[in-house]
Amino acid sequence: MSAIQQSGIGASPAHDLSQCQADGMKLMTYVRAFYTHGHLNADVDPLELDKVYSADLVEKFNTQSSSIKQLLDHHTHGFSELDLDRTFTIDYTHFSGLVSTKEKWTLRELRDELTKAYCGKIGLEYMHIPDRD
Numbered sequence: 001m002s003a004i005q006q007s008g009i010g011a012s013p014a015h016d017l018s019q020c021q022a023d024g025m026k027l028m029t030y031v032r033a034f035y036t037h038g039h040l041n042a043d044v045d046p047l048e049l050d051k052v053y054s055a056d057l058v059e060k061f062n063t064q065s066s067s068i069k070q071l072l073d074h075h076t077h078g079f080s081e082l083d084l085d086r087t088f089t090i091d092y093t094h095f096s097g098l099v100s101t102k103e104k105w106t107l108r109e110l111r112d113e114l115t116k117a118y119c120g121k122i123g124l125e126y127m128h129i130p131d132r133d
Contacts, residue, residue, distance in 0.1 A: 022078075023088060024092075026077045026078045026079060027077075027088055027090060027110075028092070029077050030074060030077040030079070030110075031099055031110070031114065033071045033072055033076075033077070034072060034114040034115075034117075034118045034119075035118070037068055037071050037072060038072060038114065038115075038117075038118025038119050039118060039119075040068045041068050041069060041072055041118075041119040042118070042119050042120060042121070042122065043119070043120065043121050044121070044122070046121070072115075072119070074107060074111060079107055083107050084106065084107045084108040084111070085106055085107070085108060086106060086107055087104050087105070087106050088104070088105055088106070088107065088110070089103055089104055090103060090104075090105055090110075091103055098113055098114065098117050
């Protein structure tokens with residue numbers, strides 16, 4: 001019996017499977033967003049020059065745009081605030097590194113760890129390798 005059926009909602013097994021598949025796809029796109037764009041949201045300005053120079057200059061060179069922040073927001077990937085404390089099983093073999101360190105994650109834990117790894121004081125870019133030779 002699934003957790004949804006035990007809670008009294010009474011969803012069918014087919015509904016449970018399709019919900020798991022949808023959640024899996026949303027998780028994959030969410031994690032990939034950090035892999036590909038997280039470094040653009042990193043805090044790599046230790047001198048805080050954006051507070052010293054004019055707004056025009058900061059805007060011209062600022063990579064922390066609202067569109068990047070939106071890509072890294074769980075809402076963009078179809079999750080709500082209620083999902084933050086849901087536990088997800090991630091056993092996709094192609095995920096490596098941080099995501100592969102454990103199998104069960106709450107969305108909040110995953111978000112916090114990905115933010116710490118990709119958007120901290122050092123920006124890490126995982127998906128782009130300019131020269132493969």
